[in-house]
Every structure is written in C-alpha cells, then in structure tokens.
Amino acid sequence: MALTAAGGGCKPDAEAPSAETPAELEAKAAAEPGPTPSAGEAEEAEEADPAEGAGAAVHExxxxxEPTKQAAAKPDAEAAKEVRRRLAVELEAGRAKARAKDYAGAMAHLEAALEIDPGHVATLGELGWAAFRAGELALxxxxxLAGLAHAPTDDQRGMLLYNLGRIDEAEGFPETAKARYRRSLQFRDNAIVRERLAGLEAGPAAEGSETTGTAETAGAPSGGVAVEVAALADAELERALHGGLAVLARDLPDLxxxxxxxxxxxNCSTTAGVDADVDEGAACTCAPTLHATPGPEDSSWGLIHFEARDLFHEAFEHPVVQTAGGWTVFAAVAYAYNPGAFGIYEDVEVRPTRTVPAGPKLGWVLVLDLAKSRHDHDIGLNETQSHADERLVLCAREREGARRAACTRPILRSVEASREILHEEIEAELDEPFDHSGVPWSRRYSARISVVGAQLRVADVQRSDMDVKLPRETFTGQLMxxxxxxxxxxxxxLADVAGQ
Structure with missing residues (x-):
C-alpha cells in the first residue's frame, strides 16, 4: 500500500497520546475540541440550530x-496467457482437494494460485471457504473480504457475503451474520441464503445442519421462506443511513x-511499531500513535494505521476518538490490498484533517478526508479494472448524556470506475471463452458536500452511466x-440517543 499525506508524500508526524486525566477529559469533551476557534466560529457552534442549520455558515x-491515479504495468498477451494457464492448473487442483474435503491441501493449491494472480476474486473466495472449513477463521x-472488495458481479458479491455470514456465525456474531445474509439476498436471491437467514431469525442454527454449501453452489430460490428481498434492501439502507460506523471497542485505556x-x-500479535512474526496468524504492524489529527494542539482524535501481512499485504485506516471514558476505535474506513505482485496496485491518500462546528449538541466534528485508487489487471478473467474515489468520514463526541464517540460511515464525494477487456487478441484462442457480460463499462459520480449547522448538505450531484437509486450503500460499505x-x-x- 502507498500511504500519502496531501502535499507531503508521507505520513504526518504522529502526536503522543494525551496524558490528561479523566476529569480533564470530561471538561474537554464539553468544550470545543480541536484547534482554537475564532470568536465567530465559537458563537456559530453554540447557536446554530442542529435541526435546521438556520443562519449557520456553510463549511465545504x-x-x-485530484485523487492519485497510478496504473499498474500491463502484461503482454503471451505473458497473460502463461499466467492464465498456471492459474488454471493450481485452481483446479485446489478445487479437487476441496471436493475431497482435504481443505489443507486445497488451501496449499489456492495459495499458490493467489501468488500467480493475487487479484483473482474466485481464488480469494474459494481460499476463504477452504480456510473456513479448516477452522482457519481469521484467514x-x-x-x-479481499475478494468482496473487488468482486465484479452481483453473483460473486452475494456468494462472498453469504460466506462472510458463515464466518460470523462461527465466530459467535449471529447479528452480523444476519446482516450479511440480508445484504447477500440484495445481490442474488438464493434458497440456501434464505434458509440460513430464516434459521437465525428463528433461533440458533440447528446442530448438524446440512446447509453447509457455499452460496456459489446453492440452488434456486424457494418460495417457502418469508424473506422479501426488496424490503430487506430498504431496511439495510435505513440501517446504513442511521447506524453510524461500527465500533470495534470503547473505553480502551490507551493506544x-x-x-x-x-x-x-x-489473529496476530504485534509490538508497538515492530513487525511480529508468529507461528499462527499474520505478521502485524501497529504503532500506538495517531496521524491525520487536526493539528499538534489536538491529538485526541484521528486515524491509526494497521497492517497485516501473510499471503499478501493489507493496510487499514481506523478512526480513533478519545473521550472521558477512554479511547474508541472504529471499523476501517480505508483499505488497501497490495500483494506485491505484477499487475495490481492500490493507494490510499490521507489528506489534511480539519474540524468544523456542527451545533450545540455536537460542538466540533472531525472531518477525515481520504482518497483511494486501484488498478488491477485481472489476468484470470482477461479484464482490467480501474477505480478512484474520494470519501469523507465525520466523527463527533456527544456533549450531553453518555458523551460517546461516533463516526459516520464513509461518504463518497466522487467515484470514477471502469472495466475493459485486457487483451482482445487472446479471446479467439481460448477453448472456453471468457464471459465478458456488460464489459466494457465506465461510471462516474460526484457531489459537493458541506456541513451547515448540524446538517450534512449534498449538492451538485453528477452521474454518468450510473443508473442507481440514491441514496445507496455500496457493497464495500460507503454511502452514496x-x-x-x-x-x-x-x-x-446518535439520533435515538439524542431523542431526535
């Protein structure tokens, strides 16, 4: 992953954790966090109507x-054909082992396939399922998740979401599993997914359930389960629009x-700032310092950078906010997958962070500004995909009641994506032609986003070849x-807590 700070080319220097006492933090939470505001800004934060934003300034x-765009080198046609041949050998060998329920053997071949084409979604998904059946839940x-982030079709998204739900169940998170199954059904109506969801809604899944195949092999929808896909989609969107960003932990004592x-x-160990290789699990890096803070005078909120490396290199940016009770860490708002292989490149850019006033109930909110780009030559499918987006995440600390920390899900400012055939000339030579349904395609979205009082305003929405209903949640969790x-x-x- 290439992580850059706007204008600097490197991560900003992190500030040391605050040494303030809980009492001092309590007082600070009730005041305006962040850089010292001007008199006019302070008055605006106190007086702006949080419901209407009447008379409040507009904070763009x-x-x-422009987001950084760096294309991966394109392989020539002969190299692409050789990669495709080697990939097919390892993939079929892995599938044969999986059919024989030799999941360790399947994993070995599928890992070898990933080394050949690390962006191949089918391989990522099948390795994930083999690891699940082998009890390697972290892998x-x-x-x-890596496969889901880059799945090009609704069928693949539905399958991978189902598989994630099975992993959630195995790890003891039935509510998360139900959400995955509902989301899966939005992409592909499927009998096994419906039955699994119905079983969870009725109670714990029965011991020895035969519903253990992947959604890839599931049959056609059955009419006996009362799950309305359209209603599920509406309900999941409402959760996304009103639920905020998932919290991983609250009230932690330090970074x-x-x-x-x-x-x-x-499922890995780490020492502050030092790679730690362990016998089981990945090698992790996590420095207990924040970057993307509003400035040296306020290191009480920002991002923490986490990396995990085993088969490939993954990097995550997690919002972290300090309150009177301790530190709250949220789900990742940016993710990069860089296996160090030919043909795939991802970059996350962390831009300057700021705070803006958002009315008396919230005070000042932190605005995290990020951009992500991806370029992938998917040799296994003979297609190439490009993606660039800009996203915002707003975090706040309640000024009344529980004074919890909360963040929005990533909100997209712009998206530019395309997919096309990589090498037209090799199509005629294939025994089994690729399915390029819908390819090539190109889509764009952009909007101007501002904070006005306690409202988020979206204006000047532009779309090109993107015939989707707005608002929507993308399959990777951003709001459009x-x-x-x-x-x-x-x-x-926070609306329910605040009584709005």
Whole structure:
C-alpha cells in the first residue's frame, strides 16, 4: 500500500497520546475540541440550530486535489496467457482437494494460485471457504473480504457475503451474520441464503445442519421462506443511513490497547511499531500513535494505521476518538490490498484533517478526508479494472448524556470506475471463452458536500452511466447520497440517543 499525506508524500508526524486525566477529559469533551476557534466560529457552534442549520455558515468539505491515479504495468498477451494457464492448473487442483474435503491441501493449491494472480476474486473466495472449513477463521475472513472488495458481479458479491455470514456465525456474531445474509439476498436471491437467514431469525442454527454449501453452489430460490428481498434492501439502507460506523471497542485505556484490539481481530500479535512474526496468524504492524489529527494542539482524535501481512499485504485506516471514558476505535474506513505482485496496485491518500462546528449538541466534528485508487489487471478473467474515489468520514463526541464517540460511515464525494477487456487478441484462442457480460463499462459520480449547522448538505450531484437509486450503500460499505440535507446526528447513529 502507498500511504500519502496531501502535499507531503508521507505520513504526518504522529502526536503522543494525551496524558490528561479523566476529569480533564470530561471538561474537554464539553468544550470545543480541536484547534482554537475564532470568536465567530465559537458563537456559530453554540447557536446554530442542529435541526435546521438556520443562519449557520456553510463549511465545504473535501480537498480540491485530484485523487492519485497510478496504473499498474500491463502484461503482454503471451505473458497473460502463461499466467492464465498456471492459474488454471493450481485452481483446479485446489478445487479437487476441496471436493475431497482435504481443505489443507486445497488451501496449499489456492495459495499458490493467489501468488500467480493475487487479484483473482474466485481464488480469494474459494481460499476463504477452504480456510473456513479448516477452522482457519481469521484467514477465511481476510481472504473473503479481499475478494468482496473487488468482486465484479452481483453473483460473486452475494456468494462472498453469504460466506462472510458463515464466518460470523462461527465466530459467535449471529447479528452480523444476519446482516450479511440480508445484504447477500440484495445481490442474488438464493434458497440456501434464505434458509440460513430464516434459521437465525428463528433461533440458533440447528446442530448438524446440512446447509453447509457455499452460496456459489446453492440452488434456486424457494418460495417457502418469508424473506422479501426488496424490503430487506430498504431496511439495510435505513440501517446504513442511521447506524453510524461500527465500533470495534470503547473505553480502551490507551493506544497500545487499540493496537491490541486490532491485532486480536486479525489473529496476530504485534509490538508497538515492530513487525511480529508468529507461528499462527499474520505478521502485524501497529504503532500506538495517531496521524491525520487536526493539528499538534489536538491529538485526541484521528486515524491509526494497521497492517497485516501473510499471503499478501493489507493496510487499514481506523478512526480513533478519545473521550472521558477512554479511547474508541472504529471499523476501517480505508483499505488497501497490495500483494506485491505484477499487475495490481492500490493507494490510499490521507489528506489534511480539519474540524468544523456542527451545533450545540455536537460542538466540533472531525472531518477525515481520504482518497483511494486501484488498478488491477485481472489476468484470470482477461479484464482490467480501474477505480478512484474520494470519501469523507465525520466523527463527533456527544456533549450531553453518555458523551460517546461516533463516526459516520464513509461518504463518497466522487467515484470514477471502469472495466475493459485486457487483451482482445487472446479471446479467439481460448477453448472456453471468457464471459465478458456488460464489459466494457465506465461510471462516474460526484457531489459537493458541506456541513451547515448540524446538517450534512449534498449538492451538485453528477452521474454518468450510473443508473442507481440514491441514496445507496455500496457493497464495500460507503454511502452514496443524493442531493439534499440529512441530520448529522442520524448519520452518526446518535439520533435515538439524542431523542431526535
């Protein structure tokens, strides 16, 4: 992963964790966090109506800089054919082992296939399922998530979401599993997914259930299960618009504990700032310092950078916020997959962070500004894909009641994506032609986003070849909003607490 800070080419220097006492933090939480505001800004934060934003200034969000775009080198046709041949050999060998229930053997061949083509979604998904059946749940989760992040078809997304739900169940998270199954059904109606969801909603899955195949091999939808896919889609969107970003842990004593939490979720050990190779699991890196803070005078919130490396190199950016009770760490808002192989490149750019006033209930909110780009020559499919987006994440600390920390899900400012055939000339030579349904395609979205009082305003929405209903949640968890205003309290998941 290439991680850059706008204008600097490297990560900004991190600040040491605050040494303030809980009492001092309590006082600070009730005041305006962040850089010292001007008198006018302070008055605005106190007086702006959080429901209407009447009379409040408009704070435009996001950098004007274009996202970094760096293309991976294109392989020639002969090299692509050789990669395709080697991939097919390892993939079929892995599938044969999996059919024989030799999951360790399957994993060995599928890992070899990933070394050949690390962006091949089918291989990532099948390795994830083999790891799940072998009880290697951390590897199963990571490879399945990597496949989902780049799945080009709804069928693949539905299958991988189902597999993630099975992993969630195995790890003891039935509510998360149900959400995965609902999301899976939005992409592909499927009998096995419906039955699994119905079983969870009725109670714990029965011991020895025969519903153990992947969604890839599941049959056609059955009519006996009362799951309405359209209603599920609407309900999941409402959760996304009102639920805020998932919290991994609250009230942690320090940033070392934050790193330990992230390492635990990835099944690996880490020492502050030092790679730690372990016998089981990945090698992790997590420095207990924040970057993307508003400035040297406020190191109480920002991002923490976490890396995990085994078969490939993954890097994550997690929002972290300090409150009177300790540190809260949230789910990752940016992810990069860089296996160090030919033909695939990802970059996450962390831009300057700022705070803006958002009314008396929220005070000042942190605005995280990120951009991601990806270029992948998917030799296994003979296609190439490019993606670049800009996203915002807003974090806040309640000023009343529980004074919890909360963040929005990533909100897209722009998206530019395309997919096309990599080498037209090799298509005629294939015994089994590739399925290029819908390819080539190119899509764009952009919007101007601002904070007005306690409202998030979206304006000047532009779309090209993107015939989707807005608002929507992307399959990788970002919000794409239509024009209009939404209460920040809702997007943060704090509306119920605040009584709005």
């Amino acid at each position: 969000l996001g950098s004007e800089a 199963a989760r990571r490879t399945t 070392d504990a934050v790193c330990a939490t992230l390492a635990g979720s990835s 909003l239509g024009a209009g205003e939404r209460p920040l309290m809702e997007l943060l998941g």
